[in-house]
Amino acid sequence: MIRRGIPSATCALLLLTALAGAAELVLPPADNPASWTPEQKLVAFRNMARIYDGDVVHHGATVLPLPRSARQLEVQYQDATGHPVGVAEFMRANRVAGLIVLSHGRIVLERYALGQTPHDQWVSFSVAKSVTSTLLGAAIRDGAIGGLDDPVSRYIPELGDSGYKGVTLRQALTMSIGLRWNEDYADPGSDWVHTLSLATPGDSRPGVDIIAYMARLPRESAPGTRFLYNSGNAQILGVVVARAVHERLATYLEEKIWRPLGMEADAYWVRDRFGRTFGRSLLNASLRDYARFGYFFMHGARIAGASILPAGWIEDATRSHIATDWGDVGYGYQWWINADGSYRAIGIYGQMIHLDPRADLVIVTNSAWPQADWDPGYAAYDALTRAVTRALRSGATR
Numbered sequence: 001m002i003r004r005g006i007p008s009a010t011c012a013l014l015l016l017t018a019l020a021g022a023a024e025l026v027l028p029p030a031d032n033p034a035s036w037t038p039e040q041k042l043v044a045f046r047n048m049a050r051i052y053d054g055d056v057v058h059h060g061a062t063v064l065p066l067p068r069s070a071r072q073l074e075v076q077y078q079d080a081t082g083h084p085v086g087v088a089e090f091m092r093a094n095r096v097a098g099l100i101v102l103s104h105g106r107i108v109l110e111r112y113a114l115g116q117t118p119h120d121q122w123v124s125f126s127v128a129k130s131v132t133s134t135l136l137g138a139a140i141r142d143g144a145i146g147g148l149d150d151p152v153s154r155y156i157p158e159l160g161d162s163g164y165k166g167v168t169l170r171q172a173l174t175m176s177i178g179l180r181w182n183e184d185y186a187d188p189g190s191d192w193v194h195t196l197s198l199a200t201p202g203d204s205r206p207g208v209d210i211i212a213y214m215a216r217l218p219r220e221s222a223p224g225t226r227f228l229y230n231s232g233n234a235q236i237l238g239v240v241v242a243r244a245v246h247e248r249l250a251t252y253l254e255e256k257i258w259r260p261l262g263m264e265a266d267a268y269w270v271r272d273r274f275g276r277t278f279g280r281s282l283l284n285a286s287l288r289d290y291a292r293f294g295y296f297f298m299h300g301a302r303i304a305g306a307s308i309l310p311a312g313w314i315e316d317a318t319r320s321h322i323a324t325d326w327g328d329v330g331y332g333y334q335w336w337i338n339a340d341g342s343y344r345a346i347g348i349y350g351q352m353i354h355l356d357p358r359a360d361l362v363i364v365t366n367s368a369w370p371q372a373d374w375d376p377g378y379a380a381y382d383a384l385t386r387a388v389t390r391a392l393r394s395g396a397t398r
Helices: 008-023 038-044 087-093 127-141 169-173 210-215 231-245 249-261 287-298 313-317 375-393
Strands: 054-057 076-078 084-086 096-103 106-112 267-270 283-285 343-347 351-356 361-367
Touching: 054 249, 076 375, 084 087, 087 096, 087 106, 087 375, 096 287, 106 287, 127 169, 127 231, 127 249, 127 283, 127 287, 127 313, 127 343, 127 351, 169 231, 210 231, 231 249, 249 267, 249 287, 283 287, 287 351, 287 361, 351 375, 361 375
Parallel strands: none
Antiparallel strands: 054 267, 076 084, 096 106, 096 361, 267 283, 343 351, 351 361
């Protein structure tokens, strides 16, 4: 909206300045995102499709409406020092580019910052794991996968004589496969960094085949006994789904959810150097479409009245199957499970989908935290979530 009183010549100058700024967009190098500067992250997180090869996940002809509350939610909480924090300060302090809250399917709060708009994509990082697990459930419902007690090697025979021998899909979903793995995002020698082998235009370096890499990892514990967060394992789950349904994971997402549900914009999912959808990370979508996915999942994953998932999947996927090293937070099928029954899809640098079925609440953030795992950011998100819940209980938007 153009404010009244600004001369048309000034408006034209502002438009030309904006266009010039867009033309001068400088993308960061296509290597480890953990090495990007804060300024590079702001550019890259909304422009992954310009950095890496991938697949467009097309939206359909109709859009699932998200009605808007007549009043936007007023939220405030106190930080550790007792200082009151409102939404604007929460977003500024935690480098939040987009925040949306749905209550009973209505938008009660939607804000953007850091140059983000409702029409921009933003990278989800490991939020994509929860999408991949949902597609695995859909493949079971479609009959392409037998069930969660199937061994991973049934779908990837190359893993039959590796540490994956005897590991079930259920154990893979709950990050309890028992293999050695280093997830350190800042360590250039970590497994996470070594397997970050993405399709980059013009890059002729040999890729790291995730199947061959995971097949070489030694076993450290019995499958199903110990939680160890492992993005390589999540990438394997994406390969399982793709092989079972005989198409790319991104294509399956489009067919099962993106088009029929009524997303309002295209998504984009990055591929690895072997042409496989990067099922562990790097799905890109608009803020509202992340909220639509969360609401859809929380309400039974129904399209045209029928669930795309097996009976009981959501209840099973969103209960704690194994304890984590994160306080009283447990882990389900690629979902983080809170003690109060709410659950989250979480990606590094502050990407979150928080779902609370009892309150019929969805909270989504797109962020560019200064660190991949940042305790102040998690604490602020928890405080905001509690404040939102209190405000809704008090009828703040009625």
